[in-house]
Amino acid sequence: MPELPEVETVARALQRSIAGRRVLSVTLRMSDFIDDAGALERELPGRTIALVERYGKFMLLRLRRGGDADAANEALLVHLGMTGNLSPFSTEQPLHKHTHVILALDDGRELRYTDPRRFGRMAYLAGSALERELQRFGAEPLQVPERELAQRLQSSHARVKALLLDQRVLRGVGNIYADESLWSARIHPARIGSSLKDAEIRELHQALRKILRHAIRMRGSSISDFVDPEGIPGDYQRRHRAYGREGKECHRCATPIRRMIVAGRSTFYCPSCQRAPRPKGKAKRKAGRRTSKR
DNA sequence: CTCGATCCCTGGACGC
DNA sequence: TGCGTCCAGGGATCGA
Numbered sequence: 001m002p003e004l005p006e007v008e009t010v011a012r013a014l015q016r017s018i019a020g021r022r023v024l025s026v027t028l029r030m031s032d033f034i035d036d037a038g039a040l041e042r043e044l045p046g047r048t049i050a051l052v053e054r055y056g057k058f059m060l061l062r063l064r065r066g067g068d069a070d071a072a073n074e075a076l077l078v079h080l081g082m083t084g085n086l087s088p089f090s091t092e093q094p095l096h097k098h099t100h101v102i103l104a105l106d107d108g109r110e111l112r113y114t115d116p117r118r119f120g121r122m123a124y125l126a127g128s129a130l131e132r133e134l135q136r137f138g139a140e141p142l143q144v145p146e147r148e149l150a151q152r153l154q155s156s157h158a159r160v161k162a163l164l165l166d167q168r169v170l171r172g173v174g175n176i177y178a179d180e181s182l183w184s185a186r187i188h189p190a191r192i193g194s195s196l197k198d199a200e201i202r203e204l205h206q207a208l209r210k211i212l213r214h215a216i217r218m219r220g221s222s223i224s225d226f227v228d229p230e231g232i233p234g235d236y237q238r239r240h241r242a243y244g245r246e247g248k249e250c251h252r253c254a255t256p257i258r259r260m261i262v263a264g265r266s267t268f269y270c271p272s273c274q275r276a277p278r279p280k281g282k283a284k285r286k287a288g289r290r291t292s293k294r
Numbered sequence: 295c296t297c298g299a300t301c302c303c304t305g306g307a308c309g310c
Numbered sequence: 311t312g313c314g315t316c317c318a319g320g321g322a323t324c325g326a
Contacts, residue, residue: 081321098304117303119304121321156296265320
C-alpha cells in the first residue's frame, strides 16, 4: 500500500543509503511496467544518483551525469504500486522471485526493484518530458495551504473521497489515509466537494497534516507486507481508526465502523461521527419517485 | 464533468 | 492436502 508516508519512508532510507552512488549497469528481467525500457537501459549507466526524493506517491531519483555539470535535469521515476520494493542488496543475496530490475552500483551493491503484482511503474525522464510529467499531479498534501485545498475540493461535484484519491487534486493520498483523514475530520466520504463548509475544510486540512506527519514518524503502515529498504515494517497500522476496522467500535463514539464502496474502493467510516449527505438520490421514502428533471 | 466497469497482476484468505 | 474462488487495490481507459 505505499502511499505518501510509506513512499516518504522509502525515499528517506534510499537517500541515506544510495545517494551519491553511480549506476554501472542495468539488468531488466521484466519490463512491461517501464514506460520506455530502451531509454532506461541506454541512459542510466554512468549516471550518478544525486538525490532521492518523494513526489506524491512517486520516488524521484534525481540523476547527474558523471563528469560535466548537469545539463538537462533528469530523473528515474519509480511508483511502487501496491507491492513494489526498491532496496539495495549485496550481490551475494539471492534474487527475490519477482525482482524485475537490477541496477549495479559503483560500491558493489545492487539496487533491486521487486514487485509481484507489477502495479508499479518506472520511467526515465529528462528535460521538458520530466517537467510535463510532474505537472500532471496536484498539490502536496503537506504543503498545500488551506485556501488552496478549499478551492480544489469545493470547486468539484465529485465525492470528497474520490477527490482525495485523485492524484491530480492532491498527490500522495491513497485509500488508507483518505479514510483516516475523513474519520478524523468527521466528514462522510460520500460528501460532495462543493458542499463542504469552510470549517470542514479546515478540519480536513489539519487532519491530513496531522495524520500524514504522524504516519511518517511511524514509518508508514504495514498492512500487506510493506517494509522499508532496511526491512523494517511501519507501525502506523496500529493507529488506524477507520481503515480495515469494519464492525469494530469507533474510537470516539463506540458505534461500529462501517464499510461501503466509494470511488470503487473499500471505504471505512463511522456512521455516527461522519454524517451521511442528503437522502443521496434514492428519495423513495415518501416523496413518491418523482425526480425533477430541471 | 463525474461515474462505474474493466483490466492489469499475484498472493493470501476462505470454503469444501 | 489441495484446489477453486474471491478479494485487495493504484491507475489507465472507455463508455454512459
